[in-house]
């Protein structure tokens with residue numbers, strides 16, 4: 354007999370859109386809360402499945418600080434069906450969310466260490482869920498370098514945050530764009546061109562990387578040059594995802610599911626997977 | 631363990647009574663092939679037929695299945711989960727397909743229990759049947775010649791006619807007592823002529839993998855760059871048939887459907903296949919497995935390396951379906967043996 358049940362692992366929970374902000378032409382930041390009032394309770398690097406009935410679901414990272422019981426935030430690039438529909442939503446709109454899912458950047462392990470955090474484009478939002486708690490507990494960490502690359506100056510996300518972080522002692526924000534213009538007097542080139550400005554104690558350094566697929570290999574090479582061990586490099590990998598709970602098979606890399614065993618991987622593990630980077 | 635026996639007539643009689651109370655599915659003839667379908671008359675059933683086009687997994691994990699129904703009219707989107715717990719007796723499930731269901735259980739009933747699968751799976755009653763292998767079967771190479779568990783009742787034909795019945799679960803015992811125990815020709819079976827059938831069955835297998843199954847993860851691990859993949863990838867159509875017919879494949883896509891008036895809809899899951907192009911494409915167009923060889927490496931490694939390492943048993947059951955359905959004759963045994971031979975050559 355077909356029966357209707359209240360719940361299954363695929364039933365999303367309703368959320369309300371509190372407000373949005375649009376920092377770039379393609380990206381919008383969504384601040385939302387669960388209608389039930391429950392906190393999301395995510396860790397740095399985790400994601401949710403955003404669910405729009407009639408359209409489908411998409412994995413989206415949380416970009417706000419863990420521990421916020423009021424709301425959580427996501428930065429969404431408008432690239433297709435679901436993300437386009439999200440961009441059209443007005444404040445107060447209701448939609449669905451499942452999660453949080455996936456592994457986290459190991460904050461506790463990183464304590465007392467120098468940090469090199471490298472983001473490309475839409476990779477900054479997931480990394481922000483790590484950077485924010487680090488900044489809140491700034492004296493528990495060593496030197497912090499934040500490296501951020503975008504294609505153009507117009508694609509820079511969280512410009513105010515970047516400025517504020519750069520003003521915190523012992524914290525350096527380095528930015529670059531692939532193509533400059535009249536408004537840009539900073540570094541031009543891919544994100545790896547920023548590495549000469551990074552000085553850390555390699556034996557005491559952790560790294561975190563989030564960016565487009567092409568970026569990882571080159572950033573890892575730079576970190577190796579600095580002398581950062583593979584065990585202390587963490588990366589968040591993107592894959593096609595349909596379920597977020599280890600069922601649909603889409604996100605599998607070798608024997609792991611990115612949605613559950615990732616998205617955050619230690620490079621010493623990812624290194625040995627033939628398809629990872 | 632107690633064994634029982636039943637003759638052909640007694641079985642037909644018992645199954646007729648099972649059919650009065652349950653939906654029963656079994657292999658039936660369809661043109662030159664066999665498919666699992668609903669039966670109303672046991673004489674239509676071909677429970678020993680080898681190589682049904684699709685495995686019986688379709689009753690636990692249908693090709694298209696509604697997960698959620700939702701309404702779009704209210705202010706807040708609302709959804710309810712849809713599950714089907716209609717009991718179904720699957721009669722004619724061979725040891726390979728019993729193993730296939732267990733493989734899918736590892737994933738769908740593992741971490742984050744999938745209630746939709748669970749509802750169907752727990753109500754899918756397994757009447758296992760022994761079978762006579764054809765030239766595509768290779769159960770002896772992957773440990774699925776005989777089912778040790780995973781069935782409610784298991785039927786093995788005996789030379790003197792009729793079947794030996796093994797009871798695998800408490801539910802199986804209840805069904806046995808209710809429908810089979812008192813059927814004509816039923817009785818207790820003592821000495822094991824079962825072994826005789828199994829011997830003949832093993833001898834009928836002609837396709838063999840040239841290495842112990844426990845060695846396969848390493849063989850595949852070492853073969854990521856093998857030219858064997860390029861050779862077969864060059865002829866593979868990326869049609870996805872091999873995955874769609876496989877008893878251990880569970881990958882799916884999710885699609886929303888909305889009613890014409892836009893007031894309601896449903897979210898369905900549909901079988902997907904890692905051998906299809908775009909299976910691993912993400913927004914922005916990047917494809918993590920852009921070529922047929924890469925997709926074949928993934929599929930074959932899922933069977934004999936990735937899932938085998940993760941769950942401790944091969945995720946190829948030797949059923950031979952992918953080989954039967956592939957237009958260019960790509961099959962697990964040929965590929966495995968080429969990889970094994972290549973490595974032996976390298977060692978020599």
Ligand SMILES: Cc1cc2nc3c(=O)[nH]c(=O)nc-3n(C[C@H](O)[C@H](O)[C@H](O)COP(=O)(O)OP(=O)(O)OC[C@H]3O[C@@H](n4cnc5c(N)ncnc54)[C@H](O)[C@@H]3O)c2cc1C
Nearest residue numbers: 411412413414428429430433434435436592908911913914
């Ligand atoms: C763990 C994780 C975290 C993520 N975090 C974020 C985040 O924080 N912010 C964010 O914006 N994005 C994030 N993404 C990416 C995001 O999930 C995708 O951009 C999103 O799924 C796109 O959905 P869509 O329905 O809008 O696009 P779709 O309509 O699905 O398609 C988007 C584009 O991809 C193409 N495409 C889609 N499917 C195929 C296919 N099968 N073959 C070829 N091309 C195809 C389409 O043509 C289109 O141009 C994340 C992804 C993952 C895995």
Ligand code: SF4
Nearest residue numbers: 866867869870872956
């Ligand atoms: S059935 Fe054969 S041709 Fe089709 S995808 Fe599978 S291996 Fe390739």
Ligand code: SF4
Nearest residue numbers: 876946947949950952
């Ligand atoms: S891989 Fe082929 S032979 Fe092995 S279980 Fe799947 S369909 Fe059967």
Ligand code: FES
Nearest residue numbers: 597600601602612
């Ligand atoms: S997204 Fe479905 S298995 Fe990971």
